[in-house]
Amino acid sequence: MIMTTGILFLWSCSSKKEQTPKGIEHIIVIGVDGMSPNGIQKASTPTLDTMIQNGSATMHARPVLPSSSSPNWASMVMGADTEQHGVTSNGWEKFDHQLPPVVVTENGTFPTIFTLFKDQQPEAHVGAIYDWDGFGRLFEKEDVDFDIDGDHEDKTTKAAVDYIKKNTPTLTFVHLDHVDHAGHAQGHGTPDYYKSVEKADALIAKILDATKEAGIFEKTMFIVSADHGGLGFGHGGESLAEMEIPFILYGAGIKKGYKIEETVYQYDNAPTVAYAMGLQTPQAWIGRPVKGAFTGNEAPKLIYGRKEQITTPKILPDAGYFEPAGGVFKADSVAVVMLNPNNVGQIRYTIGNKVPTLENSQVYQDTFYLKQTNIIKAGIFQNDQLVSTVAEGSFRIVSKTKQDPVKFWVYQVNGIKKLPDFADFNPILEGFVTDFSHKQALSEAMPQEQVAVAFESYLEVQEAGKYTFFTNSDDGSKLYVNGIEIVDNDGDHGVMERSGAFELSKGRHLVRIEFFNGGGGYHLDVKYSGPDTPKQIIPANQLYREK
Known part of the structure; x- marks a missing residue:
């Protein structure tokens, strides 16, 4: 009875049906996994360039958090965010969430x-x-x-081309995955990554050509988008590189x-398709059609505009993606250098x-030196x-003579x-x-996939009180203090x-x-924070092998 009631009211509060745009009989949505605006701007993409110049576009659309694949593909086709559809991670399954x-x-x-096509236009052909x-x-x-379910990008595209030419469908959704693979394997922003974007451009050209051969090009609306961007070898975080x-x-x-100046979110994709085809959207959808483009x-x-981005200053030495600059230094002092990229x-x-x-x-003028553990914060x-x-x-x-304090074990787990x-x-x-980091434990000579690592060390607490611990990880992690689980960040994400948080007494x-x-x-x-201890990576000088 509860289920029936839910279905009856699924459509009851939808907005009033709007005037359908004219001339659109077919829609093809092409989603390229992991294709960032930077990829389009830096790679040679004649097809996408033509679509942008002769269509409507923005390079500032936002995916949903987390910037992972499953939540964003779900939001793209479901017109809603994770808190509505419930696909909160890549670990989601229909009967396991x-x-x-x-x-x-x-x-x-x-x-x-x-679902909307099946319920409201059952005669439509959807693929x-x-x-x-x-x-x-x-x-x-x-x-x-x-x-x-295609077999790599070439056969997936061929299947889409054959389908379009044979069936002239009302809606075709095409997903290409190879750009994301390049981001994970070679790194976002690398030459190999840009080559993968160029290949995506060539595959999109084949799909456009298929509509011409099928005689439906002039009646077809195309959408090209992505699930997320990327940073380094991954994604899932909150950086602008991942979130545009x-x-x-x-x-x-x-x-x-x-040029689309209005805000566009991942969950606006499906409502835009619905608007173009005169479909009524469910009340539970939160996305809006990008009407200004029609x-x-x-x-x-x-009323409000997008803030012009001023690039954050760069602090050297760079520690890599996802963590602050700096690092662990066995030295009497360390040089700090800053650069203004603007x-x-x-x-x-x-x-x-x-x-x-x-x-x-104070104004940064030249290199200076730190003689003890500290945090630097800088802005333009x-x-x-x-x-x-x-x-x-x-x-x-x-100290140069201090023993590395963190014991680690690496395990192969297929x-x-x-x-x-x-x-x-x-x-x-x-x-x-030297500290709780993958960098030394997972060296290039070791397996770096299908691996688990455990670390143990004694943290010296100078002042009793409540301490908050943070793990920032890809994939999962957990943190224990004195055998008690404090942080659960497990899962494939x-x-x-x-x-x-945990109350700690003075001592180790x-x-x-x-x-x-x-x-x-x-x-x-x-990281940790506590009484008179600002949030920071747990410093190596507070870690010891023994209690």
Whole structure:
């Protein structure tokens, strides 16, 4: 009875049906996994360039958090965010998840754009062709007429081309996965990554050509977008590189040369398709159609505009992606260098954990030296105002003679999706490192995928009180203090930070970190904060082998 009531009211509060744009009889949505705006801008992409110049586009669309694949492909086809549809991570499965969807169809799943066609235009021919089999679990197969889990990008594209020419479908959804593979394997922003974007451009050209051969090009609206961007070898975090995606509209019913200034979110994709085809959207959807891109519609009047980005200053030495600059230094002192990547403004910085202001900061003029563990925060100032986000450096200085304080064990665990019971495995490597980091434990000579690592060390607490611990990891991690689990950040996910708090007495306490990487990019850093201790990477000079 509860299920029936939910279905009856699924459509009851939808907005009033709007005037359908004219001239659109077919829609093709092409989603390129991991294709960032930077990829389009830096690679040679004649097809996408033509679509942008003769269509409507923005390079500032936002995916949903976390910037992982499953949550974003779900949001793209479901017109909603994770808190509505419940696909919160790559570990989601239809019958194995934590957060239930707010509304469900007869099959117990959140309604997708495919559901809308089945319920409101059952005569429409709808197909889904995808290169990542994980996409196929996000919708009900009975909602589409054609469902193909492709074999790599070339065969996936060929399947889409053949399908379009044979069936001239109303809606075709095409997913290409190879760009994401390049990001994980060679790194985002690398020559190989840009080559993968160029190949995506060539494959998109084949799909456009298929509509011409099928005689439907002039009546087809195209959408090209992505699930997320990327940083380094991964994604899943909150950086702008991960959290901006392209959104390109082209073809029938679309303005030419229109720069989309209105905000566009991942969950606006499906409502835009629904708007173009005159479909009523469920009340549970939160996405809005990008109406300003359609011919005959006025651009929306924007009260607030997008902030022009001033690039954050760079602190050297760079520690890599996802963690502050600096690192661990066995030295008497360490040099700090800062760079302003902008043509305007000046760098001001603080030593400590305070965000720089005009009153508490000093102007960076030249290299300076730290003689003890400390935090540096720096920003770009213009007209006496902070105009950039704040860069952070964490410099952990330890005695040249101090023993590496953190014991580690590396385990090979095939098929790993979550942290294992370490007692069931024998380590393939063990030793000591300077802090709770993957960098020394997982050397280039070691396996870096399908591995789990455990770390243990004694943390010296100078002042009793409540301490908060943070693990920031890709994939999962957990943190224990004196054998008690404090942080649970387990699971197959991108870079994600979670925390937990614990009362500690003065003295040394055993801290254990467990971490794994299933595949692709990986990362681990461990922070803490407490009485008179600002949030920072746990410094190596406070860690010891023995109690």
